[in-house]
Amino acid sequence: MKAIVFHKHGGPDVLTYQEVADPEPSDGQVVVRVMACAINHIDIFTRKGLERISVKLPHVLGADVSGIVVSVGRGVTNVKEGDEVILNPGISCGSCRNCLIGKENLCDSYDILGYRTYDGGYAELCKVPASNCLKKPASLNFVEAASLPLTMMTAWHMLVERAFIRPNDTVLIIAAGSGVGAAALQIAKLHGAFVIATASTDSKLQRAKELGADYLINYAEQDMVEAVKTVTDGRGVDIVVEHVGGKTFENSLKCLAKGGRLVTCGATAGHLTNIDLRHLFYKEQAYLGSFMGIRRDLVSVLEHARKGTIKPIVDSVYSLKDAPKAHMRIENREQFGKVVLVP
Secondary structure, X not given: OEEEEEOOOOOHHHOEEEEOOOOOOOOOEEEEEEEEEEOOHHHHHHHHOOOOOOOOOOEOOOOEEEEEEEEEOOOOOOOOOOOEEEEOOEEOOOOOHHHXXXXXXXXXXXXXXXXXXXXXXXXXXXXXXXXXXXXXXXXXXXXXXXXXXXXXXXHHHHHHHHOOOOOOOEEEEOOOOOHHHHHHHHHHHHOOOEEEEEEOOHHHHHHHHHOOOOEEEEOOOOOHHHHHHHHOXXXXXXXXXXXXXXXXXXXXXXXXXXXXEEEEOOOOOOOOOOOOHHHHHHOOOEEEEOOOOOHHHHHHHHHHHHHOOOOOOEEEXXXXXXXXXXXXXXXXXXXXXXXXXXX
16 A cells, blocks of 8 residues: 655655555454545654654554545454444553543553554555444545544543533634634534634634634734733633643733633643743632543534534645645644645
């Protein structure tokens, strides 16, 4: 089969389109013909060489996969050849304490498809545990389906499982043009929130408005903190959805109301920041970490996708061999929504 492989860490130029061996399913596994695979920031971090993370080389990236089951290993009963599926990108042991209590994202052996151990979906075929296969909603094509899993389950976990979003909450979405940002915007509106969306360009803000954002902030031209104070009459917001880090994180904290919750799933602009602990306890605020999501998050997302109450946001589609160009689009922050590869 053909795949995008990298043999060393580096820039987009290390991604090579080449022939590799077809995967064979072991017991409890399936092989899926990849029809589409969306790109995530984790792919770029892994390609560059994320610190403290050991990646087997050569390696195939790609966590967000939709496709068709082409072969199954012994003991597989939940799917069969010909089934159209979406893959849960989170891979866990299924037997440790956290897995047994439904917190599989905290599994000691947790991995992500295409991240460390498992080759991912930048290929014509992909091998995964059968338990990671979920039925693709018939209303979605393969490109749309691949745009859902990682960012949507992450955003759902952030807002529903961690920040406990409630109707009439005021929610600040940082970088609404990103995959997580666009997903969080839809989920916040689904739960009856007033949404403030930030982005670096007016064109991205227009897209956010089309998704239901109630107030828009161009952080390249406006002071985000002052704008939030203005629209909330000085109160601040109930929830901040963060995934940028660095200086942005510090400004996000300044936007938080008394009793507010900041939830973060990433640090694309830097993982070190300053926190004034006095605000944390004086204002009874909560700073929450959120990592990926759990199976019921993805199931909830797919149910809403079937009903049409959550929609995949596709920015652009590239052929598999053009993966380096697709990576550059994300690194240059040109996208709104998901960038997707197709064989």
